[in-house]
Amino acid sequence: MAVGRLRRPHGLRGEVQMDVLTDFPERLRRGKKVYLGEERRELVIRGVRGAAKTFLISFQGINSPEEAAELRGQLIFVSSKDLPRLEEGEYYHHELLGLTVVDEGGTVLGILEEILETGANDVYLVRTPDGSELLLPALKNVILAVNLDQGEMRVRPPEYL
Numbered sequence: 001m002a003v004g005r006l007r008r009p010h011g012l013r014g015e016v017q018m019d020v021l022t023d024f025p026e027r028l029r030r031g032k033k034v035y036l037g038e039e040r041r042e043l044v045i046r047g048v049r050g051a052a053k054t055f056l057i058s059f060q061g062i063n064s065p066e067e068a069a070e071l072r073g074q075l076i077f078v079s080s081k082d083l084p085r086l087e088e089g090e091y092y093h094h095e096l097l098g099l100t101v102v103d104e105g106g107t108v109l110g111i112l113e114e115i116l117e118t119g120a121n122d123v124y125l126v127r128t129p130d131g132s133e134l135l136l137p138a139l140k141n142v143i144l145a146v147n148l149d150q151g152e153m154r155v156r157p158p159e160y161l
Contacts, residue, residue: 001094003028004055004076006036009068015047015058016068018076027078028055037074091146099153101126101136104144110134112153124153 003025007017020028028034032045046058057076062068086092093115101109101124114125115138122138136142136155145154 009065014062035077
């Protein structure tokens with residue numbers, strides 16, 4: 001799961017500006033293993049400072065602005081097993097993507113392909129069997145059940161669809 005995007009180097013000791021992409025930034029701390037980019041290069045955090053949505057972060061073995069510059073634009077990931085537990089009925093986006101979406105009668109509506117964050121509530125983009133898109137608001141009266149073990153989300157599409 002992506003927790004940050006690295007930006008430009010800062011200072012002379014290998015620090016990098018990072019946009020925070022997680023609701024749990026407190027888990028990014030000294031000694032924590034993270035993974036860089038698509039190749040998931042393992043790095044260990046040397047230090048973190050900052051607040052809100054931007055941090056200055058440094059990694060063991062990255063000690064100069066030149067080395068830090070090579071990290072620019074990369075995503076920082078954490079292992080799924082390191083994610084905090086959520087409340088009952090709450091899910092991480094990566095757990096939902098790819099679920100088969102069915103209606104109350106069991107008819108397959110499609111595959112949950114994308115989650116759009118709108119501010120008010122998420123909207124699930126479901127790719128139907130004919131290739132069209134179905135948009136479902138992530139509301140309790142629409143999303144009836146999620147069964148990760150079966151890979152299924154049961155929904156009641158709004159009547160206007």
